Amino acid sequence: MKKAFITKEQVEEIVKKYPTPFHIYDEEGIVNNAKAVYEAFSWNKGFKEYFAVKATPNPALMKILKDCGCGFDCSSDTELMLSGCIGAKGSDIMFSSNDTPAEEYVYADKIGAIINLDDITHIDYLEQAIGRIPETISCRYNPGGVFRMSNGIMDNPGDSKYGMTRDQLFEAYEILRKKGAKKFGIHAFLASNTVTNDYYPTLAGQLFELAVELQNKTGCEIAFINLSGGVGIPYRPDQEGNDIKVIGEGVHKKFDEILVPAGMGEVAIFTEMGRFMMGPYGGLVTKAIHEKHIYKEYIGVDACAVDLMRPAMYGAYHHITVLGKENAPTDHVYDVTGSLCENNDKFAIERSLPEIEMGDYLFIHDTGAHGYSMGYNYNGKLKSAEILLKKDGSAELIRRAETPRDYFATLSCLKEYETLEAIMKDEGI
Numbered sequence: 533m534k535k536a537f538i539t540k541e542q543v544e545e546i547v548k549k550y551p552t553p554f555h556i557y558d559e560e561g562i563v564n565n566a567k568a569v570y571e572a573f574s575w576n577k578g579f580k581e582y583f584a585v586k587a588t589p590n591p592a593l594m595k596i597l598k599d600c601g602c603g604f605d606c607s608s609d610t611e612l613m614l615s616g617c618i619g620a621k622g623s624d625i626m627f628s629s630n631d632t633p634a635e636e637y638v639y640a641d642k643i644g645a646i647i648n649l650d651d652i653t654h655i656d657y658l659e660q661a662i663g664r665i666p667e668t669i670s671c672r673y674n675p676g677g678v679f680r681m682s683n684g685i686m687d688n689p690g691d692s693k694y695g696m697t698r699d700q701l702f703e704a705y706e707i708l709r710k711k712g713a714k715k716f717g718i719h720a721f722l723a724s725n726t727v728t729n730d731y732y733p734t735l736a737g738q739l740f741e742l743a744v745e746l747q748n749k750t751g752c753e754i755a756f757i758n759l760s761g762g763v764g765i766p767y768r769p770d771q772e773g774n775d776i777k778v779i780g781e782g783v784h785k786k787f788d789e790i791l792v793p794a795g796m797g798e799v800a801i802f803t804e805m806g807r808f809m810m811g812p813y814g815g816l817v818t819k820a821i822h823e824k825h826i827y828k829e830y831i832g833v834d835a836c837a838v839d840l841m842r843p844a845m846y847g848a849y850h851h852i853t854v855l856g857k858e859n860a861p862t863d864h865v866y867d868v869t870g871s872l873c874e875n876n877d878k879f880a881i882e883r884s885l886p887e888i889e890m891g892d893y894l895f896i897h898d899t900g901a902h903g904y905s906m907g908y909n910y911n912g913k914l915k916s917a918e919i920l921l922k923k924d925g926s927a928e929l930i931r932r933a934e935t936p937r938d939y940f941a942t943l944s945c946l947k948e949y950e951t952l953e954a955i956m957k958d959e960g961i
């Protein structure tokens with residue numbers, strides 16, 4: 533059974549100051565999980581987790597991870613800036629972007645981030661942008677075809693836009709070496725949200741063999757291997773979660789089998805997990821404000837898809853707990869909807885839940901990654917607040933909710949329309 537990390541009583545206290553909807557994050561859960569990740573890879577001297585900032589771009593949360601030893605994986609200049617805000621610099625930052633604008637390479641280089649090239653053509657592009665090739669550089673690999681694991685789970689790297697082909701990778705290393713690069717990394721992201729302990733070990737096995745071949749054929753020193761993201765979480769209550777300890781041991785075994793005999797036992801293992809680091813430690817708290825009985829039973833809540841897009845976008849399952857009714861029988865079937873004028877704005881479809889009364893608080897689970905961060909302003913909806921539930925049980929506002937003033941802020945034409953300004957004045961915004 534999935535349990536919310538917050539109670540109805542705690543929410544009733546928080547809403548006195550910060551009304552729903554809001555995303556709330558569990559500091560204790562984040563820290564314990566980050567510690568377990570470091571413990572699982574403690575056999576590797578250079579291990580570092582570069583948290584994928586896109587999953588949860590809030591400096592207060594990033595700071596918690598930084599204090600656990602994490603660096604940051606960025607793919608835009610604002611993500612680089614966010615990392616800079618909390619004092620991450622140099623090799624604390626991985627810049628794994630694609631279709632990269634020149635200015636972003638310039639900025640990443642300026643702050644000393646490790647640059648991970650998505651394509652062979654980016655070698656010249658980077659050199660033109662920053663005037664040289666950095667001493668430490670990484671390349672993203674795409675093996676093409678189908679990626680299979682022993683348990684049958686697979687994904688299709690051949691259909692994805694990322695990375696270089698095998699031949700390009702060998703060529704890229706040669707070119708980079710000639711242009712002055714000294715330390716090399718390999719990066720690959722081949723499957724997403726893998727709820728299996730086999731993904732990293734399978735990927736690691738392939739990348740380790742490739743690394744040995746690359747080092748032998750090109751003479752380049754492979755300094756690190758970046759397993760990237762893709763480690764999943766159990767969104768559904770019947771799924772069994774990953775065991776990071778087993779995953780770490782699986783990678784260790786491949787390391788000892790492949791890299792150590794090749795004299796490459798000093799290679800550092802990097803990860804760029806987003807979802808696994810943060811997903812389960814965030815929840816969206818929203819209030820039931822309407823019930824509707826037509827051809828189906830609907831519960832309307834005060835959050836909508838702009839707060840959490842995954843169900844609308846991917847049909848993703850997010851578990852829902854009705855706070856205070858954790859042990860009540862789930863004998864009602866509802867569609868739980870937001871207010872967007874889009875019929876896919878549903879947090880749950882035909883979900884068995886306890887009877888919901890108006891004013892009940894719903895906890896939508898596992899919104900800690902790719903939740904708030906995917907938000908948008910469709911239908912003029914404003915983005916919610918983010919709150920940190922600290923270890924001592926207190927709640928800290930780490931991002932206020934947007935106001936209409938934020939929504940109008942980028943409308944450079946607004947000055948010309950006095951009535952709108954007047955409305956905003958009347959509304960006190």
Ligand SMILES: *Cc1c(COP(=O)(O)O)cnc(C)c1O
Pocket residue numbers: 584586587605628721724725760761762763804805806807808901
């Ligand atoms: C999205 C992304 C990640 C994180 O993926 P998760 O599935 O959240 O672990 C890591 N690296 C890169 C380059 C990404 O684009």
